[in-house]
Amino acid sequence: MARTKVGRERVARKPGRKGASEVGVDAYRLLRQAIIAGRFVPNERLVEANLSKVLDAGRTAVRAALVRLDQEGLVTREHNRGARVRLVSDDEALQIEEVRAALERLLARQAAAKASSSDIRELRQVIVEMRKCFANGDAIGYSELNPRFHQLIWTAAKNPTAGRLVGTLKSQSLRFQYQTMLRPGRTERSLREHELIFSAIVAHDPEAADGAMRDHLEEVLENLRWAIGNKGRPPQWLPD
Amino acid sequence: MARTKVGRERVARKPGRKGASEVGVDAYRLLRQAIIAGRFVPNERLVEANLSKVLDAGRTAVRAALVRLDQEGLVTREHNRGARVRLVSDDEALQIEEVRAALERLLARQAAAKASSSDIRELRQVIVEMRKCFANGDAIGYSELNPRFHQLIWTAAKNPTAGRLVGTLKSQSLRFQYQTMLRPGRTERSLREHELIFSAIVAHDPEAADGAMRDHLEEVLENLRWAIGNKGRPPQWLPD
DNA sequence: ATCCTCAATAATGTCGACAATCCGGGCTGT
DNA sequence: ACAGCCCGGATTGTCGACATTATTGAGGAT
Numbered sequence: 319m320a321r322t323k324v325g326r327e328r329v330a331r332k333p334g335r336k337g338a339s340e341v342g343v344d345a346y347r348l349l350r351q352a353i354i355a356g357r358f359v360p361n362e363r364l365v366e367a368n369l370s371k372v373l374d375a376g377r378t379a380v381r382a383a384l385v386r387l388d389q390e391g392l393v394t395r396e397h398n399r400g401a402r403v404r405l406v407s408d409d410e411a412l413q414i415e416e417v418r419a420a421l422e423r424l425l426a427r428q429a430a431a432k433a434s435s436s437d438i439r440e441l442r443q444v445i446v447e448m449r450k451c452f453a454n455g456d457a458i459g460y461s462e463l464n465p466r467f468h469q470l471i472w473t474a475a476k477n478p479t480a481g482r483l484v485g486t487l488k489s490q491s492l493r494f495q496y497q498t499m500l501r502p503g504r505t506e507r508s509l510r511e512h513e514l515i516f517s518a519i520v521a522h523d524p525e526a527a528d529g530a531m532r533d534h535l536e537e538v539l540e541n542l543r544w545a546i547g548n549k550g551r552p553p554q555w556l557p558d
Numbered sequence: 559m560a561r562t563k564v565g566r567e568r569v570a571r572k573p574g575r576k577g578a579s580e581v582g583v584d585a586y587r588l589l590r591q592a593i594i595a596g597r598f599v600p601n602e603r604l605v606e607a608n609l610s611k612v613l614d615a616g617r618t619a620v621r622a623a624l625v626r627l628d629q630e631g632l633v634t635r636e637h638n639r640g641a642r643v644r645l646v647s648d649d650e651a652l653q654i655e656e657v658r659a660a661l662e663r664l665l666a667r668q669a670a671a672k673a674s675s676s677d678i679r680e681l682r683q684v685i686v687e688m689r690k691c692f693a694n695g696d697a698i699g700y701s702e703l704n705p706r707f708h709q710l711i712w713t714a715a716k717n718p719t720a721g722r723l724v725g726t727l728k729s730q731s732l733r734f735q736y737q738t739m740l741r742p743g744r745t746e747r748s749l750r751e752h753e754l755i756f757s758a759i760v761a762h763d764p765e766a767a768d769g770a771m772r773d774h775l776e777e778v779l780e781n782l783r784w785a786i787g788n789k790g791r792p793p794q795w796l797p798d
Numbered sequence: 799a800t801c802c803t804c805a806a807t808a809a810t811g812t813c814g815a816c817a818a819t820c821c822g823g824g825c826t827g828t
Numbered sequence: 829a830c831a832g833c834c835c836g837g838a839t840t841g842t843c844g845a846c847a848t849t850a851t852t853g854a855g856g857a858t
Contacts, residue, residue, distance in 0.1 A: 340637055342811080365839070378812055381841090382625050389629040397580055398819050398840060413719040416664060424660040479653040480660075483723065582841080605809070618842055621811095638810060638849050 345375035346383040353392050353403050354489050360405040364393060391490050406490055408546045414491040415542055419535035421484045422468065423528050428475035430519045430527035437474035438520055444470060445516050452509050460505055467512060474519070494542060501541060511537060585615035586623040593632050593643050594729050600645040604633060631730050646730055648786045654731045655782055659775035661724045662708065663768050668715035670759045670767035677714035678760055684710060685756050692749050700745055707752060714759070734782060741781060751777060 349369065352358065369380045384401045387393045395401045406414070429437070444467045451459040465488075472481040511534040518526035589609065592598065609620045624641045627633045635641045646654070669677070684707045691699040705728075712721040751774040758766035 340811095343637075367839075376812055377814095377840095382622075385622050385625045386629050389626050400820095400840065410719060413717050416668075416717070417661065417720045417723065420660045420664040421657065424656060428656075477653050477656070479650060480657045483657065580841095603809095607809075616842060617844095640810065640850095 341375050342379040342382055345369075345373045345379040346386055348373050349380075349383050350387060350390075350392065350489070353387070354492055356493060358403045360493075361402050364401040364403060366400070390486050404490075406493070408549070411491050411494045411546070412539070412542065414487050415494075415535075415539055418484055418487045418491070419532070419539065421480050421487070422471070422535060423531045425472055425475040425477060425480055425484065426515060426519070426527040426531035427524040428477055428480075429471045430522055430524040432476050433474040433519050433522070437470065441467070441470050441474070441516055441519065445513060448509055448512060452505055457505055460508075464508075471515075471519070494545070501544070504541065507537065508534075581615050582619040582622055585609075585613045585619040586626055588613050589620075589623050590627060590630075590632065590729075593627070594732055596733060598643045600733075601642050604641040604643060606640070630726050644730075646733070648789070651731050651734045651786070652779070652782065654727050655734075655775075655779055658724060658727045658731070659772070659779065661720050661727070662711070662775060663771045665712055665715040665717060665720055665724065666755060666759070666767040666771035667764040668717055668720075669711045670762055670764040672716050673714040673759050673762070677710065681707070681710050681714070681756055681759065685753060688749055688752060692745055697745055700748075704748075711755075711759070734785070741784070744781065747777065748774075 358364070364384065366377050366380050366384070369375075369383075370377045373380065375383075384393060384395060388395045388401065392404055393401045394404045433441075444463055448460060448463050448467070451457075451463060468484075472484060475481070511530065514530040515527060515534060518530050598604070604624065606617050606620050606624070609615075609623075610617045613620065613623075615623075624633060624635060628635045628641065632644055633641045634644045673681075684703055688700060688703050688707070691697075691703060708724075712724060715721070751770065754770040755767060755774060758770050
């Protein structure tokens, strides 16, 4: 009865707090976003007490988040030595990208087989916007459309297993992605490749979708190799 | 010095305990093995207190293990509702198998490109043993050789990223695997397919390895579909 | 009889405390 | 001067305690 625990004020950790969201999952998402956004230097130590304050969550929640992120490959944990943000080497980035390519091919194939008309409508929408960005020379707008296009394919494929996997892979190699669109003329080719994938899906032709996605990601991989080769030099536009 | 804490007996939780191993990782491995081995009914509730006693680990360790296994897809956790062993539906099993096929194709390709002579030696060893098992009609021996063959390919491919992924996928769908070898004549075909993969790797022909692995896993997938179609009926040999 | 309410129970989520461990810096002995 | 040792600070790992939440079952009102 009315055991309104007065003993320990469960006073909100901080005044403004979304009531509906849980603490643990929040800590996980926040930390994940922070890592993906590159707000930590690679190999930086993640001290639980600090994160606890910064994320405004108990150490327990931080701990759970670190365990998840470890399993996810975004941080490494050594016994009694804490957690660090994981540094993915160049070789690893290539491996990850290869795996991602294999999965995206599968997803493109399945998307072509199973895409609903609403899936196709949304894809078309993105393609239209991409064309606009290209016409306006808006390279960064284009870059932001890119992941949306791929995500739509994942949902169209209706294969959540593969979708989750590709998502985590992408988050691991995201740091390398910013270099991929700097090459002159890359945007135009990319647009054409995306259009090919799209039309294959519209035509419900799995074979063609697979091939188009293969070509596209082969191109991306080639770019990545090039970017890694040019490492150390500051990334810069080569004005055409 | 010699702060040999007597206050709280850290006496081994149970008499026989490997000193070098840590508790947490042990709990994880044990629970994982138990789930994979099918020692739980699908959808069975995993009560932390019970596991704590059974696994002989603190509740904290159990908790961490559950978080990991959740991320790995072997259990599901609902907030304030605990964890259950995850039941993978038939559809999901098919999806998983499709993803696995895509990854194994990649691995076969890379194995053909990069296999060292010692890798090849070990693979040959397994093939020889497989032939023996087939000749003796030892179907279960053959079944146990199967995963070893594939694992050797993963190591030969030298792509730990893909290897880990395939490993977790396999653990998720392991429950469905026992049905795959029951079909009459399956063993012989399987052996031939494995031999084809092997010779492609020996010849360092990535394209052929990819194709052979594709054919092999297409066959496996077909078997899985058949097995799922025949569900409910008790699995039984059809004597030829 | 059926549905609603509400307490008892069981399990999870979270926190604080403390031990175990690692790391860096100073001290000592040769 | 230099190597090795040892200690103190900092950080992680683990445990127990307790609040919170879902669930179950009994009892009462309609």
